[in-house]
Amino acid sequence: MDVTVDVDRLREEVREKYAEVVEHPEGTFHFHTGLRAARNNGYREEWLGGLPEEAVASYAGVANPFHWGLPLPGERVVDVGSGAGMDSLIAARAVGPDGFVIGVDMTPDMLDRAREAAAMAGVENVEFREGLAERLPVDKVWANLVISNGVINLVPDKLGAYRQIARALQPGGRVQVADICVERPVPESALRDIDLWTG
């Protein structure tokens, strides 16, 4: 796919924006964050109960990838753009000790928060890896389920990201993506405007 935005600058600005969400989760952003946003997006109380406050406070998803159901016990899950780790932790508890979850994110502050949250929750069947949606650091044909929440809209090469998801999945694997879709072509000038991507 032709990408007209300056990808390195975009990634840097996205990292800055989401580092701010970790630092000041109660701040004012162009998206909702935290427990209230999770409840509004249909997360059930039993999924949220017992999760560390830090993971929930920095939740910045646009919707709920578990709308279509939780992963099953024993499954392997990849969370693309795992942020502060709330969805990964919900998935890790659902898959149980025989399953495993890999969360991938490119923002070090988010990864630190997610790792702290997993340690606080005593969840051991999850690993947070630094990496890009466009180059998922996951073995091919590994996952039963790939989830993602609010991330692909931030990725210029969306087709590339979906190819990586397909590569990570086992035959018959599932994809549960919560994201923002536009139904009209985006003008070229808007595609180049990083402020419109991040804010």
Ligand SMILES: C[S@@+](CC[C@H](N)C(=O)[O-])C[C@H]1O[C@@H](n2cnc3c(N)ncnc32)[C@H](O)[C@@H]1O
């Ligand atoms: C809107 S937040 C959502 C975080 C998390 N999924 C949640 O629901 O709280 C977007 C996340 O995607 C990450 N991200 C953005 N572009 C990415 C990319 N190309 N590769 C990996 N992570 C990316 C950001 O660092 C950020 O943590």
